[in-house]
Amino acid sequence: MSTDITTPTEAPAGQDAVREDPAPAAPAAPAAADRATRAAPTALATVPQAQEAPAPAPAPTHGPDAPDAAPEPKAAPALGAGRGARPAPASPVRKAAGALGRWLRATALRSAALVALLALWETAPRLGLVDATFLPPVSEVATAWWDLLGNGQLGQHTRASLARSFGGFGIAVVVAVPLGLLIGWYRPVAALLGPLLEVFRNTAALALLPVFVLLLGIGETSKVSIVVYACLWPVLLNTISAVGNADPTLVRLARSMDLSTPRLFQKVILPASVPAIFTGIRLAGAVSILVLVAAEMIGAKAGLGYLINASQYNFAIPQMYAGIITISAIGVAFNLLLVTIERRLSTWRVPA
16 A cells, blocks of 8 residues: 655645644754854853952051051970970979978968967957966966076976986887887797786876885986886887788798898888887877876976976966976977987888
8 A cells, every 4th residue: 555745736636735744944953053153252252351350459558447467477386395395494493482382381271270279378368258367368378488498497397307208218118119029029928928018008107106106216216117117008019019010921021032030120020110119109208298297296306297286386377387388399399309200210111
């Protein structure tokens, strides 16, 4: 079956010509491309002009619109001044000033309570809070103390008390430390002397004062003996405890090195026992003064205890308080001396 295709101009009469929609014009695309080609140079020529920004106007250097001055560049840090560099050593003057400031702060902190007590003592009698007859102001006590120092009575009584106290204290330390080392190290000796020590250590020294006076008289012997008895127990008991608490590991190590007993005591036992022994010695130092004052009140012709007792009988109350303050000052000074000696003998200890 064939189909005749005729053009519109040759369509036969009496028949409807078949009209088809015209196809898209092909020459239109080349024409658009031609126009784009001609317009490209113009567009390319205008692009650089659009990218060129106008030159900024010069900024004013004076007036309110003038900008702030540019910050000056910082100097470059010196070599080694970065992180981890060592700070410059402080000058000796600055170190001395810092040490002085720390010492002043520590002294003020330690003496604050004492200053408050003295202020209360001075103001309470003057304000009528207490009877000034029995508790005179501290200024009157200081005046009486200065008068006793000036006329020589204070020095005489102080020398007599110190001779008895230090004599008995020294004898007690010389006897108690070796005896404590012996009892603490050898168990048979501890088992033998243990019950006897328990009996005498629980007997107060002042309770035995009449016994010492009856046996030894009222002279110097009885006073020194009561001080020896009172000071013996703190030193002895602390020494025994120190030897018993020595580190057993150190003792076994020393024995493994074939150290003799004297060398073991010198290298291990004594260094480990120094802190506890000096605790007992400091307690004995305080006890020596307290017991001596009580002994001098009973039968003595000189001493701080005699001064206090005689001032009370004569109703010289400021002189009585002056003697009490002198005893307190001697006790504080003695304790500081013992603390200094302990630090010298225990320099191996690591500070807490």
